[in-house]
Amino acid sequence: MKVLEVKNVKKKLGKKEIIKGISFSVEEGEIFGFLGPNGAGKTTTIRMLVGLIAPNEGTIQILGHDIQKDREKALANLGAVVENPELYGYLSGRENLMQIARIRKVPKEEVEEIIKLIGLENRIGDKVKKYSLGMKQRLGLGAALLGNPKLMILDEPTNGLDPSGILDFREIVKNAAKERGMSVFVSSHILSEVQHLCDRVAFINGGEIKSVEMVNEDGVATQKDTMVIVTTDDDKAVEVMKELEAIHSVNIYDGEVVVSIDKGNSPKLVQELVAKNIEIIEIYRKHKGLEQRYMELVEGGVR
Known part of the structure; x- marks a missing residue:
């Protein structure tokens, strides 16, 4: 089943065409990489996927719901960690999650499950301002997982993390995808991260997708x-x-x-x-x- 389907999407900013007719899909339970250099069009694409900006042409569907025509149903199945997560530093990790859980009507039991999944049981009662960057990234991922979304969007999720933090984050994402049958879309310019995490990868440059290929631990499966x-x-x-x-x-x-x-x-x-x-x-x-x-x-x- 296609959880995300992008068809012939184009986007202009001013007179400049940033995205030039890209098409791809993400299957259920798949971790899909979006790989390209800075300025290739990754961030613009993600802003369209999460509904922040609209494409000039083409369609974006999440679980068959068009993000333009049926926005509420499409975004109900979406979780996202875009750059640095927005968190309340003066609240504890648990209080941050509970704020979001109340809005999304998520039971407390699920919050506790998420805390275990992201590995913050020992620090969840501490104020977020005392958290390291890696802990904030974990908490941001936990917040996005509340409500059990079918699609997770991650934009440069390991930026600024040390090697240990990268390994931890990678395992959390893999476990979430496996245990919850969740699809993950990961935008990055870090080649090793994509290779170790993703099942398939789309190579983007100059607003165009050059190829979509299978990935394994040895490299590209051609x-x-x-x-x-x-x-x-x-x-x-x-x-x-x-x-x-x-x-x-x-x-x-x-x-x-x-x-x-x-x-x-x-x-x-x-x-x-x-x-x-x-x-x-x-x-x-x-x-x-x-x-x-x-x-x-x-x-x-x-x-």
Whole structure:
């Protein structure tokens, strides 16, 4: 089920077109990354997703409700942590959550569940002005989770956090998505954070989405494998490989043959080389990291 669906959305600020017809969707329970450099259009997109500004063209739907035509129902399913959470420093963490819970008619039992989920049981009675940045980010996430939204929007959620805070925040988001079946949309320019957190990622630059791709712990899950091969006769190996249909490119770098091949065809490649009496000294798959893919799509090539 599509929890968020964005179709051909465009946005002008003054005469300048900031968002140039973007389309994507987020599935139920999915953690979806929105990755791009500063000025790419990430913040403008998020402001449209949470209803702060309206698109000039296109539609945004949350659980099938158009955010322009059926705003109340669409936003009822939405939680968001945009930049620094707005919290009352003179109140305790629990009092902050209870204020929001009363407005949203959320029972106290759910507030206590949220406190456990965000790991603030030992400090929830302290005034928020005594909280570290990481604790404030956790509390802001807890506030957004009240009411059990089906979609969570996070804008640069780990900005300013130390490595320990980033790890904690990441686990909280993953657990919330898993336990509550919640979809998460994460906007960031931090490549490692997106790679460790997200299931899919959209690469945006210049107001356009360049690609939407699957992500795993090794990098981008593409339809091609990059294989590195060392043989006793690299020149002959290259000639053989260029004749194979599954091969997209073959190059020699620093005494190694680097091959782009359709996923699942590596065994056939080995069989062909052996059949041509080419001795293979070493062969391994080179994982395509998110950084490399980012440079290809956003920066126009690998540096």
